[in-house]
Amino acid sequence: MEFTRRDFLKAIAVSAAMMAAGCGNKRDTTKGPVDQKDAEKWVKGVCRYCGTGCGVLAGVTGGKIVAVKGDPDCAVNKGRLCVKGILLPKIIDTPDRLKKPLIKKDGKFVEASWDEAMNLVVEKFKEAIANYGPDSVGFYGSGQTFAEETYTMQKIFRAGIGTNNVEGNPRTCMASAVAGFVTTFGADEPMGTYADIEAADTFFLIGSNSAEAHPVLFSRIVDRKNSDPNVKIIVADPRKTRTADIADYYLPFIPSRDLALMNAMAYVIIEEGLTDEKFIADHTEFMKGASDKLTYEEYKAFLQDYTPEKVAGACGIPAETIREVARLFADPKRNTMSMWCMGFNQRTRGVWANNLVHNLHLLTGKICRPGNTPFSLTGQPSACGSVRETGGLSHILPAHRFVANEKHRNELEEIWGVPKGTMPSKPGYHTLEMFKAAVTGDLKCLWVMTTNPGQSLPNLNYYRPGMEQVFMVVSETYHPTRTSELADVVLPAALWMEKEGVYGNGERRTNHIAKAVEPPGEARSDLETIIDFGKRMGYEHLVPFKTPEEVWAEYQKCQEGTDMQMASYRRLREGHGFTWPVAPDPDSSPETYIRYAEGYDPYVKEGEGIKFYARKNNRAVIYARPQIDAQEMPDAEYPFFLTTGRMLEHWHTATMTGNVPELKNAAPEMYVEINEEDAKRLGIADGDLVNITSRRATCKFKARINGRGKPMPGLVYVSFHDKEDDRLINKVLLDAFDPGSKQPEYKVCAVQVSKAS
Amino acid sequence: MALGSMLLQMKPEAEKNLRSRLAELPGVSVEERTPGGELVLVAETEDLAALHKLSREIEQLPGVLGLYPSYVTTEDEGE
Ligand code: SF4
Numbered sequence: 001m002e003f004t005r006r007d008f009l010k011a012i013a014v015s016a017a018m019m020a021a022g023c024g025n026k027r028d029t030t031k032g033p034v035d036q037k038d039a040e041k042w043v044k045g046v047c048r049y050c051g052t053g054c055g056v057l058a059g060v061t062g063g064k065i066v067a068v069k070g071d072p073d074c075a076v077n078k079g080r081l082c083v084k085g086i087l088l089p090k091i092i093d094t095p096d097r098l099k100k101p102l103i104k105k106d107g108k109f110v111e112a113s114w115d116e117a118m119n120l121v122v123e124k125f126k127e128a129i130a131n132y133g134p135d136s137v138g139f140y141g142s143g144q145t146f147a148e149e150t151y152t153m154q155k156i157f158r159a160g161i162g163t164n165n166v167e168g169n170p171r172t173c174m175a176s177a178v179a180g181f182v183t184t185f186g187a188d189e190p191m192g193t194y195a196d197i198e199a200a201d202t203f204f205l206i207g208s209n210s211a212e213a214h215p216v217l218f219s220r221i222v223d224r225k226n227s228d229p230n231v232k233i234i235v236a237d238p239r240k241t242r243t244a245d246i247a248d249y250y251l252p253f254i255p256s257r258d259l260a261l262m263n264a265m266a267y268v269i270i271e272e273g274l275t276d277e278k279f280i281a282d283h284t285e286f287m288k289g290a291s292d293k294l295t296y297e298e299y300k301a302f303l304q305d306y307t308p309e310k311v312a313g314a315c316g317i318p319a320e321t322i323r324e325v326a327r328l329f330a331d332p333k334r335n336t337m338s339m340w341c342m343g344f345n346q347r348t349r350g351v352w353a354n355n356l357v358h359n360l361h362l363l364t365g366k367i368c369r370p371g372n373t374p375f376s377l378t379g380q381p382s383a384c385g386s387v388r389e390t391g392g393l394s395h396i397l398p399a400h401r402f403v404a405n406e407k408h409r410n411e412l413e414e415i416w417g418v419p420k421g422t423m424p425s426k427p428g429y430h431t432l433e434m435f436k437a438a439v440t441g442d443l444k445c446l447w448v449m450t451t452n453p454g455q456s457l458p459n460l461n462y463y464r465p466g467m468e469q470v471f472m473v474v475s476e477t478y479h480p481t482r483t484s485e486l487a488d489v490v491l492p493a494a495l496w497m498e499k500e501g502v503y504g505n506g507e508r509r510t511n512h513i514a515k516a517v518e519p520p521g522e523a524r525s526d527l528e529t530i531i532d533f534g535k536r537m538g539y540e541h542l543v544p545f546k547t548p549e550e551v552w553a554e555y556q557k558c559q560e561g562t563d564m565q566m567a568s569y570r571r572l573r574e575g576h577g578f579t580w581p582v583a584p585d586p587d588s589s590p591e592t593y594i595r596y597a598e599g600y601d602p603y604v605k606e607g608e609g610i611k612f613y614a615r616k617n618n619r620a621v622i623y624a625r626p627q628i629d630a631q632e633m634p635d636a637e638y639p640f641f642l643t644t645g646r647m648l649e650h651w652h653t654a655t656m657t658g659n660v661p662e663l664k665n666a667a668p669e670m671y672v673e674i675n676e677e678d679a680k681r682l683g684i685a686d687g688d689l690v691n692i693t694s695r696r697a698t699c700k701f702k703a704r705i706n707g708r709g710k711p712m713p714g715l716v717y718v719s720f721h722d723k724e725d726d727r728l729i730n731k732v733l734l735d736a737f738d739p740g741s742k743q744p745e746y747k748v749c750a751v752q753v754s755k756a757s
Numbered sequence: 758m759a760l761g762s763m764l765l766q767m768k769p770e771a772e773k774n775l776r777s778r779l780a781e782l783p784g785v786s787v788e789e790r791t792p793g794g795e796l797v798l799v800a801e802t803e804d805l806a807a808l809h810k811l812s813r814e815i816e817q818l819p820g821v822l823g824l825y826p827s828y829v830t831t832e833d834e835g836e
Contacts, residue, residue, distance in 0.1 A: 006760070009830050013762035013799055014788045016828035021764055021791040069828055079827065080764065083812065086826040215823060222766045222822050226794050245768075245822055662809035 019072045020079035039067055043516035044576070046503045047085045048144070048496045049651045051378030052076060052214045053505025054085055055576050058497050058516045065089045065497060065517055074576040076194060076509065082215035084651060087660050091495065092517075094659040098479040098492040099521025109479075109490065114522065114532075117489050121447075122536040124471045124488075128444035129161060134424075136444040138165035138434050142451035143173070143380030143387050146501025146513070148551035149449070149526045150392040152543060156530065158391075159418045160539035164403050164428030165443075168392040169451045170383040171431040175741035176345040177376035178388055180354020183290070183740075184362075184621050186614030187563055188388055188400055191595040192337070192373025193507040193579050197224055199371030200337035202328055203233045206258060206357065207343020207747075209709075211242035212648040214341075214377055222246060232334075234325050236261065237343060239643065239673070239717050240710040249325050252712045254316040255641045255748045256630035259349060261315045261322065262356040263306035263627065268326035269363050270300060275330075276365030283610055284362050285617070288624040302624040314627070316712070330364045335371030342379060342645065346746035350738045352625035359622045368597040368610045378506035380652075385504015389564060390555065394428030398555060399562040403427045415557050416542065430742035432457075432735055439466030449475040449526055450493065452653040454483035455723055458733035458744045459696050475526050478655050482723050493526050494519035500548050501527070502572060508592075510566050511577030527551070556586060563603060563614060567591070630748035631736035632695075634714065638750035640678075641715040642692065644729055647708075650721035657721070670722035670729070672701035674753065675713045679705045682753060689756040692716065694749055697731035700756050716753055720746075758801060759808040761829040762788070763815075765796040771820020772796075778818050782811065805831050 039059030047054040055074020059067035068088045072079035101117035102109040112120075128136045139157055141150050154166040170178075181188045197220045210218040225231045225246055235247035236258065244250045253261050269275055286294040288302070308319035308326075315322070329336050338361065344353045358374050366372040378384055391398040401408035409423045429437055435457060437443035446467070457463045467486040474487040477495045484490045498519040504510045519525070527548060534543035545551045549569045559565045565583040567575070578591040583602045594600040596612050604611045612620045634641055649667045650657040657663045672690055674682075684690055686705045691698050701718060711717045718729045734749040767775055772794075779785050779798065789797040798815070802808040808829065816824045 006758075009760050010799055013760060013828040013830070014797060017762040017764050017797040017799075018789060018791065020825065020827040021793060021795055021797065023791055067830065080825050081827070083809075083824075083826055086761075086829050211823065216825070219764075219766055219823050219825055223793050223795075226766070226769055242822075662806060665806065666809065666813055 016069055016079065020070055022078055043497065043514050044071060045497050045513040045516065046381060046511045047081070048088060048091065048656065049084050049381060050214055051380055051383060051506040052216050053381060053503065053507070053509055053511060053577070054081055054216050055511065056081065056085060056088065060516050063517055065092060071576060074511070076505065076577065077216045080216050080219060083648065084657060084663065087662055090660040091656040093520070094478065096478045096480070096659065097520060098476060098490060099523055100492060101522070102479065102490040104488050117491060118532055118536055121473050121489055121533065125445050125537065128471070132444055134161045134163040135165060135428070136442065137161060137163065138167065138429060138443055138446050140431070140434060140446060140448045140451065140453060141166070141168040141387065141392050142449060143168065143170045143378070143383030144450045145382070145386050145526060146499070146548065147382065147386045147390050147504060147555070148501050148548040149530060150386045151390040151398060151555050152527060152530045152534070152545065152551055153449070154391045154398070155416060155542055156534045156537065156539055158423050159413070159416050160534065160537060160542050162422070162424055164394050164424055164426065165434065166392060166428060167394050167431050167434050168387045169431070169453070169456065170380065170387040171393060171742060172346070172456065172744055172746070173342060173379040174345060174376070174383050174388065175393070175743040176347065176350025176354055176738055179351040179741040180358065181376070183351065184355055184358040184623070185612050189384060189508055190373060190375050191368050191597070192375050193509070193593055194220065195593055196337050196371050196373050196375065197221055199335055200224065201231055201334040201371065202331070202336040204236070204329055204336065204338040205233065205243060206236040206338065206340045207353070208339055208341035208377055209237065209241040209243050209645060210339065210341070210377065211245070213379070213646045215648060217377070218243065232328055234328065238641070238712050238715050242708055249321065249328070251317050251321065251325065254314065255643060255715060256347065256349070256633070257315045257627065259352055259356055259625060260306060260311040260627035261317060262360060263303060264308045264311045264315070264322045265326040265329060266359055266363060267303040267306050268308060268323050269330045269360070270303065272327065274327065274332070275363050279365030280363065283612060283619055284622050285619045286624070287621050294624055299622060299624050329360060335369070336361070336364070336366045337371060338374045339377055341377040343747055345743055347748065348631045348736050348738050348745045349628050350743050351740040352623070355623040355625050358620070362620055362622050368594055370594070376506065381505065382503035384506060384508065385502060385510055389504055394430055398558040399564055401562070412558060415554070432737055432742070432744060435463045435466055438470040439463060441469070443470055445471045447473040447475070448483055452481050452483045452655060454481065454486055455653040455728065456720070456730060457735070458730050458746055459735035460728060460731040461697055462735065475529060477523070478659070481655050482653065491529055492521065492523035494523050498523070499525035499527070502548070502552065508579045509577040510572060510580060512572035514573070631745060632734050632749045634750045638694065638752050639714070640751050640753050642694065642732065642749050642751040643715060643717050643747050644720045644733065645717065647719045647721065650719065652721070653723060654721040669724070670701060670719045670727050671704040673704045673707055673709050673711050673717040675711050675715065676705050677713050678753070679703060682755065684755050691752070691754045691756045692718065692729070692732055693752045693754070694732040694734070696734070699729055699732055700726045716751065758803065759805045759829065759831045760799065760801050761808050762827045763798045763800070763812065764791070764825045764827060765798055765815065766822045766825070767796070768820045768822060769794060775818060775820050779815070782814070784811065785815070805829070
């Protein structure tokens with residue numbers, strides 16, 4: 001029988017799918033990429049898109065990435081990818097790929113040499129610092145840079161320039177989760193990992209559409225559910241999404257009333273005796289603010305306002321349903337995992353929402369055991385690894401240190417070899433403050449790297465003129481974007497596997513991306529550009545690095561003595577990602593599945609059981625946090641809620657996915673989802689053009705009724721991927737922010753909806 | 758030609774109906790059923806765009822919870 005090339009490809013295809021289904025042969029997973037014969041070489045990396053952090057293998061032929069497949073040895077995805085991941089090769093060679101530096105002269109971009117561009121950047125930065133002080137310049141980075149890049153840039157800004165104006169877009173997606181973990185447990189990032197999915201019996205998914213935003217994780221939840229009829233899933237979301245397809249309980253709560261919902265669940269858990277009293281007594285304390293302690297009895301008294309019967313109307317969820325889900329959550333015979341994402345974080349009370357889900361786990365002791373964990377999903381591939389951990393926000397320093405803490409600053413000054421007191425003690429601008437300072441003229445120079453605030457900030461009409469006015473450097477792979485069009489200098493950046501570096505995903509997994517191909521034209525890695533900038537600014541002593549590995553070695557010194565030691569570069573290169581802490585020996589110790597738990601976490605000694613060691617008294621906090629509505633609720637004039645989010649085919653501002661024809665064609669323009677009853681009442685049919693108007697702006701979209709998402713009555717939904725002026729939905733959004741985390745409220749504002757003429 | 762394999766996750770009760778719907782789609786074959794209850798599909802189409810369109814069609818069949826491509830090649834498209 002003849003075995004054709006087609007049969008061969010088909011056999012590879014089937015075996016890749018079987019591998020992705022977990023049916024491959026057992027292999028030594030430390031030995032690097034699988035042997036594949038359908039490309040010249042296969043190089044190990046991580047997906048460029050979402051915070052799931054799927055391991056990928058890039059097939060290289062003739063110096064080009066011609067194929068991508070899931071890394072079967074990566075514990076995150078075990079070979080599985082979503083449609084965006086498999087089409088990754090198409091983001092590389094695109095018509096808008098920037099290959100030379102650009103300088104804006106007389107309102108027009110002209111090509112320039114690297115020397116000319118960098119000289120101009122340095123001249124402007126030096127001039128601003130000399131005339132207006134170090135706080136007149138700022139850096140706005142991204143959860144898509146490599147860890148080495150942000151680490152080096154924040155070092156230059158803090159120890160060289162002398163400002164903490166180091167910010168990044170994780171402020172807009174994860175800051176409330178950070179503050180939630182820090183206020184409840186004393187340290188950022190989850191105790192559990194994705195491996196809890198396979199051990200959980202009850203899933204509480206709130207403010208997360210993982211089916212579209214984290215597809216591979218969703219597939220693991222589906223696998224878990226299909227493998228055991230006992231598995232139950234609660235999905236709480238005002239918009240019925242594809243995630244709700246697997247729900248046993250679907251809770252469409254009224255936007256921003258989830259605080260009351262979770263307090264009511266806590267009430268039921270206590271009232272019905274479903275608490276773990278020993279866990280509460282041994283490992284928790286009660287508070288109502290940063291320093292106001294409460295007794296357990298006072299906390300119970302606080303919850304009297306949140307009986308299911310009292311909150312049912314306000315939440316839009318029947319009291320009996322609240323009781324049922326609380327019982328399911330707390331059932332002592334079941335393991336419970338909560339997962340949330342932007343629906344929780346992008347809110348004026350995002351930190352409190354995070355505290356309240358932690359409360360549920362602490363009251364029931366469903367934490368720090370396999371299958372029991374609160375778990376925050378991250379939006380970007382390396383929001384944790386490249387920003388939260390490296391000190392990429394204006395109030396934090398590398399390895400979970402804080403700007404405001406003198407001891408922390410001194411520790412870093414010693415490692416960096418700069419005099420004590422070099423680093424400023426005042427936290428820098430948070431994101432909205434930074435862009436506001438560009439509007440008011442207080443900020444003179446701004447460097448934006450690997451992100452697109454010209455499209456992604458809320459209330460855009462207010463902030464875009466500031467970006468035009470400030471001297472703005474944009475490091476980008478593509479041009480034009482809605483940000484680079486406003487820049488003074490655009491620097492061409494190598495993309496993804498055109499450079500070497502490290503990403504850290506949402507489960508504390510640090511994974512290495514090898515360089516597979518050369519960047520096109522004069523594009524170069526951002527690390528190279530940052531080091532060049534440091535030297536030209538006169539901070540040669542701060543950037544003695546020739547390779548990402550050398551940066552990593554110094555960053556590892558910053559991790560010593562903290563709770564987040566990571567694997568050595570050698571291991572990262574050879575392995576498929578390690579969940580930190582990797583201690584005491586980064587070169588040989590195992591990764592950590594569960595933090596704070598004896599037997600898993602190297603910092604918890606034998607006999608200590610569970611120890612929340614990041615807090616002085618080793619106790620996590622159960623907070624009394626009241627229901628507070630979103631800042632802008634619907635009223636007679638603006639009667640609808642508007643919420644925004646993502647869809648499967650696109651990612652963030654679609655600078656990458658908009659370049660992939662298959663993805664672009666599948667979702668060429670964004671639309672507004674309207675509830676069927678509302679549409680009928682307003683005389684709007686599917687496909688009609690509709691105005692969405694807030695107090696700030698109007699956008700126009702085609703209506704989608706009963707599409708893949710179904711908003712509850714009174715709510716409309718738009719994905720934020722569209723860059724066209726008419727559909728730039730972030731113009732419509734409110735720029736209110738959480739007073740604790742400073743994260744903007746993208747999820748709730750009030751709008752009018754009308755048929756466009 | 759484009760050829761791709763995908764894992765199809767579904768509501769268990771939808772399998773029978775889905776198999777017959779898949780059988781009606783030209784170029785699609787069900788190659789395996791994994792122990793976890795997922796179907797391994799192979800799809801062959803004229804080009805990548807058609808493969809993607811077909812995937813979208815499959816994704817929207819009733820009972821489908823997710824479709825995850827594992828391998829895609831357009832080897833003899835000369836791309
Ligand atoms: S789930 Fe996320 S990380 Fe995984 S392939 Fe899809 S976009 Fe990439």
